[in-house]
Amino acid sequence: MKNVLKIVLFAVLMVSCKQKIVPADVAKLNGYWEIEKVDLADGADKNYKLNENFDYFEMKGNQGFRKKVKPQLDGTFIANDTYENVKVRFEKEKVFLDSSTDFAKWTEELVTLTDDELVIKNDENKVYHYKKTEAINLTGNGEKTK
Template identity: 75%
Template sequence: MKNVFKMALIALLIVGCKNKIEPADVAKLNGYWEIEKVDLPDGEDKNFKINESYDFFAMKNNEGIRKKVMPQLDGTFIVNDSYENVLVRFEDEKAYLDYSTDFAKWTEELITLTDDELVVKNEEKKEYHYKRTGPINLTGNGEKIK
């Protein structure tokens, strides 16, 4: 009987600790995100030590854009005119990012969204883990600019 109670308590903790994403959390997407790793469906991880580009989100009222930007050492970014329209959709206690361009449409499930962490899962069951980042801002001697 004790084991049943222990297992029920563990199950409650696991379900209770799940990070539910609320509509008010969508604003946390705004800004620059750097990919850290991809969890593949076969259990392997692909880690990213250095990234040449970041994902930049600009969201308002559950819609906006995602754009790839390339950080430069002087704190600026190289950008182009390409971007993806993004719509945040809430359905069945889950949150989704619906992307669209002139050429394609796709969806990712929003797994985790905090001030510093973003995790999304695509239709191929790959989980993309991002950390919040920003401009590099290095001076000529390698010191960070405030």
């Protein structure tokens, strides 16, 4: 019985300590995000060791876009003209990313957003964990990439 009480107390403590996302945090989405892992609905995890694509967000206020980009060895990124319009919506105690293209619309829950971590949950209960990343420059002899 004591163990059950400890577990319940720990769970309540963890939920209450969760950082609340506020409108000022939306600017933290700006930049390049690399997926680390996906928690699947069945409880399994899919880990990503190396990624060919990053997600790039550019937000102004609560609106902006997300596109896939490919990092290059010289620190640049290749991107095509495909992008998703993104709007951030605050509803009750939750935050949502409402995305759309010319062909589809969908909503994802923004679970965590810090300077270095992004967690998004989709409608299939898949939870995507991202880390903030920067350009990789393996050809510039240590020069800073712009």
